[in-house]
Amino acid sequence: MRHRARMSIEHRIAALDWARIAAELDAHGATATGPLLTPEECRGLAALYGREEGFRSRIVMARHGFGRGEYKYFSGLPPLVAALREGLYPRLVPVANAWNAAMRLPRRFPAGLAAFTAECHAAGQARPTPLLLRYGPGDYNCLHQDLYGDLAFPLQVAFLLSKPGRDFAGGEFVLTEQRPRMQSRAEVVPLRQGEGVVFAVHHRPVQGTRGPYRVMLRHGVSRIRAGERFTLGVIFHDAR
Numbered sequence: 387m388r389h390r391a392r393m394s395i396e397h398r399i400a401a402l403d404w405a406r407i408a409a410e411l412d413a414h415g416a417t418a419t420g421p422l423l424t425p426e427e428c429r430g431l432a433a434l435y436g437r438e439e440g441f442r443s444r445i446v447m448a449r450h451g452f453g454r455g456e457y458k459y460f461s462g463l464p465p466l467v468a469a470l471r472e473g474l475y476p477r478l479v480p481v482a483n484a485w486n487a488a489m490r491l492p493r494r495f496p497a498g499l500a501a502f503t504a505e506c507h508a509a510g511q512a513r514p515t516p517l518l519l520r521y522g523p524g525d526y527n528c529l530h531q532d533l534y535g536d537l538a539f540p541l542q543v544a545f546l547l548s549k550p551g552r553d554f555a556g557g558e559f560v561l562t563e564q565r566p567r568m569q570s571r572a573e574v575v576p577l578r579q580g581e582g583v584v585f586a587v588h589h590r591p592v593q594g595t596r597g598p599y600r601v602m603l604r605h606g607v608s609r610i611r612a613g614e615r616f617t618l619g620v621i622f623h624d625a626r
């Protein structure tokens with residue numbers, strides 16, 4: 387995508403290989419999108435972190451046992467973040483609905499984000515969940531699940547805003563998958579600057595010999611060895 391800087395976010399999202407993304411989500415529960423944000427957009431988003439305004443809360447992870455590093459939830463979403471959330475959601479709905487069907491869960495997700503957001507609000511989840519995260523040397527993010535109420539969209543996306551090898555070292559995005567009565571499986575998703583990782587929020591179906599079974603996923607970030615690493619988290623359900 388040589389001209390991605392001049393293409394709208396909607397067009398860039400449309401140009402991603404969604405057949406591959408869906409197939410890899412089904413096979414592994416996570417995949418990288420391919421480059422989506424320009425370095426300028428990444429720098430612009432990371433630069434918002436230092437601002438006072440535009441955020442509803444700041445969490446220092448060590449204070450809660452979440453790891454080391456910090457994050458801030460947006461109050462109103464910047465246009466780029468809103469466009470990513472709106473543009474990515476409908477692409478992920480077919481996977482989300484197929485997963486719920488395979489797991490025999492009754493909930494189906496509407497085709498557009500506005501309808502899903504209305505469902506969240508009706509369920510008492512009205513606070514926006516997209517966030518910026520900042521890690522320095524020695525920081526890490528413990529394995530967790532981003533559930534903010536009963537209503538949860540099964541997939542989320544995190545964008546790497548910093549450039550690995552130049553801005554930071556270490557700090558790999560990690561997922562673990564806990565299978566019933568079996569040992570856990572770990573997966574690392576290597577990311578380039580401006581690339582997103584799409585992954586299961588808390589569970590997904592895996593095809594077994596006697597039909598699909600459910601596995602539990604958690605995600606986190608390994609220790610940052612050097613430098614500074616920023617990410618943008620795009621969670622589709624709102625919070626209580």
Ligand SMILES: O=C(O)CCC(=O)C(=O)O
Nearest residue numbers: 519532544559607617619
């Ligand atoms: O910093 C990361 O790569 C992980 C961020 C995260 O936990 C999230 O977006 O939910």
Ligand SMILES: [Fe+2]
Nearest residue numbers: 530531532605
């Ligand atoms: Fe997370």
